[in-house]
Amino acid sequence: MEITDIPVEGYERVARCIDQESGLHALIAVHDTTLGPALGGLRFLQYESEEDALFDVVRLARGMTRKSAVADTGLGGGKSVIIGNPETQKSPELFRAMGRFVDNFGGSYITAEDMNISIADLRHVREGTPHVTGLSREEGGSGNPSPYTAYGCVVGIEAAAKHRYGSTDLSGKRILIQGVGAVGGEMARLLKERGADVIICDIKEDRVADLCEEFGYRSVSEENHLDEECDIYAPCARGAGINDETIPRLTCDIVAGCANNMLLEPRHGDELGQRGILYAPDYVVNAAGIINVSVERHEGGYVEEVAMEKIHRIAENLEEVFQLAEERGIGTHTAAQLLAELRIERAKAQRTS
Numbered sequence: 001m002e003i004t005d006i007p008v009e010g011y012e013r014v015a016r017c018i019d020q021e022s023g024l025h026a027l028i029a030v031h032d033t034t035l036g037p038a039l040g041g042l043r044f045l046q047y048e049s050e051e052d053a054l055f056d057v058v059r060l061a062r063g064m065t066r067k068s069a070v071a072d073t074g075l076g077g078g079k080s081v082i083i084g085n086p087e088t089q090k091s092p093e094l095f096r097a098m099g100r101f102v103d104n105f106g107g108s109y110i111t112a113e114d115m116n117i118s119i120a121d122l123r124h125v126r127e128g129t130p131h132v133t134g135l136s137r138e139e140g141g142s143g144n145p146s147p148y149t150a151y152g153c154v155v156g157i158e159a160a161a162k163h164r165y166g167s168t169d170l171s172g173k174r175i176l177i178q179g180v181g182a183v184g185g186e187m188a189r190l191l192k193e194r195g196a197d198v199i200i201c202d203i204k205e206d207r208v209a210d211l212c213e214e215f216g217y218r219s220v221s222e223e224n225h226l227d228e229e230c231d232i233y234a235p236c237a238r239g240a241g242i243n244d245e246t247i248p249r250l251t252c253d254i255v256a257g258c259a260n261n262m263l264l265e266p267r268h269g270d271e272l273g274q275r276g277i278l279y280a281p282d283y284v285v286n287a288a289g290i291i292n293v294s295v296e297r298h299e300g301g302y303v304e305e306v307a308m309e310k311i312h313r314i315a316e317n318l319e320e321v322f323q324l325a326e327e328r329g330i331g332t333h334t335a336a337q338l339l340a341e342l343r344i345e346r347a348k349a350q351r352t353s
Contacts, residue, residue: 028080029078066337155315187234
């Protein structure tokens with residue numbers, strides 16, 4: 001196993017792992033551990049290049065720092081990616097090697113479930129390191145984080161609706177969900193329960209067809225989904241979907257979903273505001289997964305009631321972001337970043353006082 005550090009300005013540590021025996025090619029990024037060890041999920045994707053994977057992992061790690069700071073999890077920010085085809089390259093040996101890579105960080109990075117990673121995969125990762133969260137309840141973990149992430153996103157959507165429309169009531173609101181995987185699919189179900197007119201799309205058309213048949217959603221094609229008029233647009237797929245090409249096509253009042261790093265660049269948050277679109281910053285809205293697994297670290301272990309109480313605070317955190325944006329005349333994405341930085345700086349000051 002060959003582990004090589006990659007210098008990235010502003011990050012505590014970024015490293016590459018190549019393990020010829022298992023076929024592992026992975027990256028771990030630790031952004032900031034001021035508030036605690038860096039916790040962030042492991043994703044397995046067929047990136048076009050290591051450069052693309054590095055771009056993704058460092059952005060995601062920085063987002064986790066901000067997410068944990070705003071959500072007050074007592075954790076820092078990190079992320080990891082395995083570069084390859086999750087359909088053909090998964091093996092116990094590969095995940096054990098990933099565990100040894102995680103262990104090389106000496107506890108400064110703790111991993112969890114993310115895209116194309118299951119609890120079964122994490123069990124093999126744990127054979128190489130104790131620094132794993134999100135295992136089953138029977139194993140002392142908090143279980144699959146996806147339902148909690150979905151629920152927290154709905155809490156965030158309701159908070160954004162209250163700020164924009166004056167009420168959390170979603171009855172009759174047209175909500176367009178892009179990406180109906182583990183989190184987006186559960187969001188769709190919860191939103192329909194609340195009376196919303198749910199419209200879905202996904203690159204996997206068979207998944208869309210099955211969900212529409214089961215739950216009665218409307219659907220649009222992934223390619224043309226932005227042409228669909230809606231009140232709330234909920235991106236729940238890969239990041240960078242809010243960009244120069246997509247913003248002019250948006251017809252919504254609110255953008256709020258579970259996708260990480262929705263904005264390709266910070267200026268795109270400003271452009272949403274200029275168009276009168278309320279942006280609910282992604283790492284504030286989608287924090288419930290990290291909140292849930294963070295409770296595993298509490299004395300006495302995981303307690304779901306404690307996790308749910310913290311998840312409901314997403315609404316308060318989001319309203320604080322909206323108010324800060326209005327008071328300072330800045331975009332909501334900038335306000336969320338400022339709130340995270342203020343909390344990190346406060347922690348640093350308390351350490352030195």
